[in-house]
Amino acid sequence: MFYQFDDDITTVEVNDINSHYITAGYVTIGEFEKIYSQFGFSSYTFDCCKENKSNFYSVCEIYDDYTFATLSLNNLVEQQNSHIAIYIKKNILIIVDIESDCSVVRDNFLSVFNKYGSINISVGKLLYSFFDSFIKKDNKLIENEEFKINKLEQLVLEDKANENFSFLLLRMKKELLVFKNYYEQVNCISERLIDNENEILEDEELKYILNFKEKTKVIKEDIDSLKSSIIHLQEAYSAYLDLKLNQTMKIFTVVTTIFFPLTVIVGWYGMNFTTMPEFAWKYGYLFVIILSVAVVVILTIIVKKRKWL
Numbered sequence: 001m002f003y004q005f006d007d008d009i010t011t012v013e014v015n016d017i018n019s020h021y022i023t024a025g026y027v028t029i030g031e032f033e034k035i036y037s038q039f040g041f042s043s044y045t046f047d048c049c050k051e052n053k054s055n056f057y058s059v060c061e062i063y064d065d066y067t068f069a070t071l072s073l074n075n076l077v078e079q080q081n082s083h084i085a086i087y088i089k090k091n092i093l094i095i096v097d098i099e100s101d102c103s104v105v106r107d108n109f110l111s112v113f114n115k116y117g118s119i120n121i122s123v124g125k126l127l128y129s130f131f132d133s134f135i136k137k138d139n140k141l142i143e144n145e146e147f148k149i150n151k152l153e154q155l156v157l158e159d160k161a162n163e164n165f166s167f168l169l170l171r172m173k174k175e176l177l178v179f180k181n182y183y184e185q186v187n188c189i190s191e192r193l194i195d196n197e198n199e200i201l202e203d204e205e206l207k208y209i210l211n212f213k214e215k216t217k218v219i220k221e222d223i224d225s226l227k228s229s230i231i232h233l234q235e236a237y238s239a240y241l242d243l244k245l246n247q248t249m250k251i252f253t254v255v256t257t258i259f260f261p262l263t264v265i266v267g268w269y270g271m272n273f274t275t276m277p278e279f280a281w282k283y284g285y286l287f288v289i290i291l292s293v294a295v296v297v298i299l300t301i302i303v304k305k306r307k308w309l
Contacts (some may be wrong), residue, residue, distance in 0.1 A: 001025065001026055001027070002014065002017060002023055002024070002025040003023065003024050003025070003113065004017065004018065004021050004022070004023045005021055005022040005023070005024075005121045006021050009113055014035050014038060015038075017092070019090070019091055019092070020091070021091065022091050022092075022093075022121050022122065022123060022126070023091060023092050023093070024092075024093045024094075024095075024109075024112070024123075024126050025092075025093070025094045025095070026094075026095045026097065026105070026106055026109040026110075027094065027095075027096055027097070028096070028097045029049055029050070029085075029096060029097065029098050029099075032046070032049070032085075032094075032096045033046065039066075039087070039089065039092070039094070040065065040066070041066065041068070041087060042063070045061070045068045045085075045087075048068075048070060048085070049070065049085045049096060049098050058070055058071050058072065058185040058188070058189065060188065060189045060192040060193075062192065062195075062197045062198050063198065064198055065089060065090070065198065065200075066087055066088060066089040066198070066200065067086075067087070067088040067192075067193065067198065067200060068085070068086070068087055068088075069085070069086045069189050069192070069193075070083070070084070070085045070086075070098070071083075071084055071085075071086070071185060071186065071189060072084075072182070072185070073105070073134045082097070082099070082104055082105045083098040083099040084096060084097060084098055084105055085098055086127075088123060088127070088193075088200055088201075089200065090200055091123065092123070093123045093126050093127060093130075095109055095130065108130060108133040108134060109130060111129075111133050112126055112129040112130050112133070115129045122202070122204070122205045122208075123200075123201065123205060124201050124202070124204070124205025124206060124207075124208040124209055125205065125208055127193075127208070127209065128208035128209060128211065128212050131186070131212050132212060132215070135186075135215065135216065135219065138179075138219055139219065139222075142219065142222045142223065142226065145172070145176070145226050146226065146229075148172070149172075149226065149229050149230060149233060152165070152168070152169070152233060153233060153236070156233070156236060156237055156240055161237060161240075165237060166234075166237070169230055169233060169234050169237070172230055173227065173230050173231075173234075176223055176226055176227045176230065177227070179223050180220065180223050180224065180227065183216050183219055183220040183223065184220065186216050187213060187216050187217060187220065190209055190210075190212060190213035190216065191213065193206075193209045194206055194209050194210055194213065250308070254303055254308050257299065257303070258296055258299045258300060258303065259296070261295045261299070262292050262295065262296070265288065265291065265292055265295070269288060
């Protein structure tokens with residue numbers, strides 16, 4: 001589907017496109033195969049689209065009369081991935097849906113027309129609005145991630161972290177790494193568009209791309225901050241586990257220290273020498289009991305005074 005911006009927004013066929021007016025199009029990879037040569041796009045760029053359908057990677061290439069880019073758009077809130085290609089010519093913007101979940105690319109493309117009317121429209125505005133529709137909810141997602149991290153910190157402080165805590169941190173770290181890579185790719189493409197080597201975009205249009213680049217830069221910095229928070233939380237949790245283990249070992253050490261003399265007493269009176277006077281003494285058994293209790297009490301008092309427990 002192609003939309004032409006004249007006095008109003010009208011749908012046009014490929015053969016009826018007037019290069020004097022701004023035109024925006026959304027096509028699937030199958031539809032694009034039939035028409036890409038009519039716009040003067042090289043077969044190499046179309047082959048890149050087909051290859052990216054199975055093994056995706058982002059590219060941005062500048063040609064004399066058009067700019068070509070591929071990008072994996074991640075809707076981080078709804079966990080949807082969309083592989084697209086973008087073709088930009090003078091007064092023409094074409095979005096090629098290489099592969100997407102549901103109809104998210106088409107819906108975001110159509111939402112552009114609700115933001116701008118046909119007056120003073122430009123390819124830069126359309127491109128900015130299209131990209132912005134994919135990231136507009138990401139600030140809310142980052143805010144939610146911050147709340148999650150704060151909640152996890154509270155669990156550590158309250159000694160309520162369970163055995164799945166480390167796994168949860170690793171999963172969050174992995175997700176943030178995916179988000180970071182995504183925004184690095186978007187930033188890279190934005191920079192190439194701002195360079196405007198083939199001068200397809202007017203200076204007035206470039207400010208919209210620059211605005212989008214600044215937005216993605218801020219989000220990327222927020223993601224880096226969240227990633228650092230998770231790393232610090234991992235370190236804090238590791239230190240907490242070490243402290244807990246040390247505390248346990250300390251208890252075992254003190255208990256061993258208190259009851260070690262009893263082991264000596266048991267060994268001493270377990271030798272069964274006939275010459276040991278306590279065996280013939282009437283109160284020998286009671287004496288050993290009192291001696292054992294006295295040793296435990298005295299050592300416990302010493303431990304309490306030294307604040308070993």
